[in-house]
């Protein structure tokens with residue numbers, strides 16, 4: 001381990017899976033947390049182990065690759081005793097060697113499940129080496145996880161929901177850990193949560209990447225060459241309430257003022273010598289007039305900026321596309337999910353089908369690549385869903401500025417569908433036996449009486465009809481070389 005110069009060590013944990021989209025950018029949440037703490041002149045340093053685990057650590061853990069047979073029992077055995085397969089112990093040793101070993105407090109900020117598993121492994125070993133250290137686990141993944149999740153591990157960890165700036169400041173001040181905002185407490189089978197800290201977007205500091213190896217984020221973009229995309233966001237939270245998504249649990253929705261955005265982006269791009277930005281907003285155009293104002297400001301004050309973002313379909317007009325393109329937008333991801341009106345409504349997407357075509361046409365008309373996410377095997381899927389899916393993809397065949405990414409519908413905890421199954425025609429929810437390292441998924445019947453088995457058959461038939469197109473979409477994004485190795489290409 002390296003020597004600590006400061007006492008709070010922030011860590012973006014390594015992943016136990018290499019199943020990630022091929023996008024590299026510095027961690028926004030970690031760097032905003034670092035900025036908030038360092039502005040208070042608190043002793044803090046930050047480390048990102050994710051990039052290393054994905055791209056540099058060829059022998060690293062991959063529970064969707066060569067470690068697919070790693071059983072839950074061996075993972076838990078390692079947490080409890082430090083004993084385990086050499087690949088697991090090597091993984092922990094390698095990543096701990098890259099962070100200071102004598103910090104007083106370690107805080108892991110996990111965005112994905114696979115990082116949460118990586119954080120648990122590292123935390124357990126840190127506690128064996130130095131039982132006196134304080135270890136906090138937080139980040140969006142912990143915030144949306146059911147509160148009971150942490151109780152399932154017998155490690156003395158502080159699980160913290162919400163923004164980490166206040167609770168970690170409190171820890172550094174020596175406050176009683178029991179009083180920390182967002183702290184989860186497991187008390188004789190009961191789970192208690194202190195109210196989390198949820199500051200509005202206007203109070204969020206711009207990310208500060210001090211101490212991170214920025215070259216690790218540079219990748220060879222097809223159009224721009226070697227580029228570092230700087231993460232930044234205009235808003236926190238999401239004003240939409242898509243029925244299948246737990247994202248609404250991360251933060252209440254709020255927006256930064258356009259003056260703050262323009263000033264922070266000017267400072268960030270100058271400091272890091274890059275005019276490429278990845279907006280991390282759930283929907284960059286959630287507030288249409290604010291978005292248009294920001295685009296005008298960026299076009300005027302930051303010429304040469306190039307950026308991509310997630311955008312919502314509803315309200316994405318020609319006017320918006322032109323303003324975005326003039327401000328440097330070159331790609332937008334749209335959470336479309338379906339082109340079949342009843343399913344669009346069921347999923348709570350909040351747009352009409354003509355708006356979907358208008359949004360994709362407006363983006364490509366303005367020279368912006370549109371990447372549309374689609375879902376198949378949704379609960380009430382019919383042959384009409386399949387036809388609408390095929391018609392949508394076919395409509396943009398040959399348009400190099402429109403791409404589709406498809407994934408199977410999953411019923412996950414924390415979603416509106418899970419919380420109110422009766423509103424969505426679902427019944428008898430029960431947990432599925434997915435792999436320990438996979439996302440938690442629930443099986444369901446339909447309230448109209450269709451059983452899980454009947455649904456599976458229906459879904460299999462629909463999936464079969466979609467198969468050639470799904471294979472073609474997958475091939476466009478993840479083609480394979482002659483030996484069958486999955487290649488990746490940049491989408492944006």
Ligand code: SF4
Nearest residue numbers: 238240242245247282
């Ligand atoms: S899917 Fe996207 S737009 Fe919908 S609620 Fe989740 S984060 Fe918001």
